[in-house]
Amino acid sequence: MADADTCRLCTQIIDTHFGPLTAKVASTLLTRGRLSLLQLVRFTGIKSRTVRASIIVLIQHNILWHAHTDDEGEMLEFNTLECLLRLRFGRYVWLAESLFGRTSAEIVQVMLDHGKLRPPDIISRLSRYDPKSASMYVQSLYKLVSESYLKPSTLLSHNSPRDKRIKYEGEEKAKMTGFPTAKELREAKVTAEARLRREEKEAEKVGLKRRMKEQPSARSSKDRVYFRVNFDKFNIHVRNKLIETAVEERFNRSAALVMCATLKATEPKQKSVSEIRSDPTSTAAIGMHIPDDENLSEGLATTSKKPSNASLIKDYLGLLACADNPTPAGKAASYVSLGDNKISVEFDTISKRMRRRVLEAVTRERHGDDGVRIVRLLLDVGKMDEKHIAKVAMMANKDVRPLLSALSSDFLISTQEVPRSADRNPTRTFFLWHVDLAKAYSALLSSFYKTLFNIGVRRQAEQEEPNVKAVLLKRERTDVAEDVNLLTRMEREVLAEWERKREMLSVLEMRVEEAVFILRDLDLGGSVDDV
Structure with missing residues (x-):
């Protein structure tokens, strides 16, 4: 079964898309786990015919699974991930139009x-x-x-x-x-x-x-x-765009163009976001996906007056592969790998780095730069006690202790007990702090689901405000739809303010959903438990 925040968000999505009766059926399955038809009718208190209709709708939209057991017979189980992906439906339609047309x-x-x-x-x-x-x-x-x-x-x-x-x-x-x-x-x-x-x-x-x-x-x-x-195929484009944006933020626009061309050269063979790395490609294939009007020399300081595009692409690929830093740290910071004149995009390495950036961003927002310093220290060094953390991080003990407690309360860091005696007496026990990534990412996902639910509640509350509701109902009239001037100046101002708030909430929802995509969909190693 899913946690409380995930249940509330899924119920809200089903209510928005299919109505309150279907949402009640979904909520019952989310809170009680897999159930039979008779159990659903009993727990929901809805007529059997209505429950059957709701089940048919949810199965039609791939939100319910069948499970047949010898002891219990046919059981129904809620597909949480399929429900949560409905938040990306608008982006999928936009991607289809940008890729293939209207x-x-x-x-x-x-x-x-x-x-x-x-x-x-x-x-x-x-x-x-x-x-x-x-x-x-x-x-x-x-x-x-x-x-x-x-x-x-x-x-x-x-x-x-x-x-x-x-x-x-x-x-x-x-x-x-x-x-x-x-x-x-x-x-x-x-x-x-x-x-x-x-x-x-x-x-x-x-x-x-x-x-x-x-x-x-x-x-x-x-x-x-x-x-x-096939949601996985559309998620590939979402992932590739995030990688391109990350390269532009770290280097420059020209490096992002080379990264985009590398992704496009390997895109036909990319089948799922769970791939560890892309199929190898060549420098010539990458050059074919770079527009002719782009000047790649703008992003590099070169000695020659007019270097060729092929040499510039090789220089950018060496930059993206961290070829000048053949250490574990350089490999962990790379975007591509080079070998035998073939280039592969390291999706696993990039995904780990992007998830870590989300963790650090949330830590900075909640606990400031000092919190990020401690998290980075524990990620790089491993398990450390309180005094050692204060010494290496060059912080006072009185500042480290409450910060560690605050980070632990948000599940961003965890403790490991090392008893010195068999009775596990706390006075004779070492408490080592470390970052449990699986636990931290799971806590962040739950927090993001709660935020998405609150955004939906806020949008509904703004829409149900009496003045806004009256204007929205009036706008649905056919004569007003044909001529907006039939609305008064006050009504147009109310409508403009509502549209501004709705746009702000939509932008916030997209940003939070992007963080969810990084933590959940790009989790190639399975560090986050299934919701």
Whole structure:
């Protein structure tokens, strides 16, 4: 089950998108865990027919999982991650339009509105008022499917992966002889996860191939397949943009252009944000993605009067790879790796550094520069006692002690007890401070979910204000929509103020959601527990 902040945020999202009755069903599943239909009816106090309709809606939008057990029968489980991704739907539509054009954006919008659809249903809905535009939508749909921005919806995607993961882990543990070690348990978990992902990919491929074997026509076979939006493919573009922005902030715009070109050169083979590094590419391929009107020499101090683009790209790649610092610190600060005239983007290294930046930013906001100094010290050195921290950080003991307590109360740092006697007497125990990244990131995620919930509550409260509500209702009239001058000067001022507040809240929501993306979606090592 999810924590309290995640439950409130998910319930708010479901209430906004599907209404209060469906939100009550979702809230019951979030707070009580997996339930059967009869249990849902009893705990929600809603009529069975309404509960069934809510379940159908949530399943249609991939927010509920099925789980069948011999003891309990068919159970329903809430898919928290799928629900939280609905906060990015606007960005996904914008990405589709910027990548493929307006028609592709309309297809993605329809898919997000309906959860999953067959190609004929998509085309008929979009070309209802203009039948001649059907061919354009067919071409756009083919491009989205061929490049994996839409993927087939299979039976496996409706089953809870947790059950299969537990089953596969049990099978791996059964192969072990004797008492398993911690390393063997980790390997069993990794093997089970890899097997589960492999099954999901094979199911998506078979979903199309099987239809093609059943039907003589490939077109008629694909018409029977239900498609859904592949969020992972859109998340790749979100990640790449964050990396490009990080390079520009650290170096300059020219370095960001080379980083962007490197990402575009490897983009066709990027399938998921869980990739540790990109496929290798060449300097020539990177140069093809740099616009001809860009002057890369502006960002470097060169000795030659007119260096070639190829040499400039090599210099920038050496800068991004920290080639002048072949130490562990230099490797941890790199963006790409060089080897045998091939360049790879190190997504894992970049993701770790970006998550650490979020941790330091939150620490600075809550506890100032002194808090960041202590967190960085513990991350670099490891476990330290209070006196050693004060000595190395060059701070007074009276200042370090309350700061450590404040950081610990926010779960940014943790303690490790080292008893000197078997009775674990506190007076004979060393207390070492350290940063537990998994715990810190999990606490930050919970805090961000709480912030997102508060933003939604504030937006709703501003909209329900009597003057604003009256103006918004009047604006929905057809005559006012055609002529805004029908609104009085006072009403226009109220509307402008409401739109200003809504824009500010939307910008804040995007920034917080970006931090959530870095902590949760870019967690390649699994340091953050599943919500």
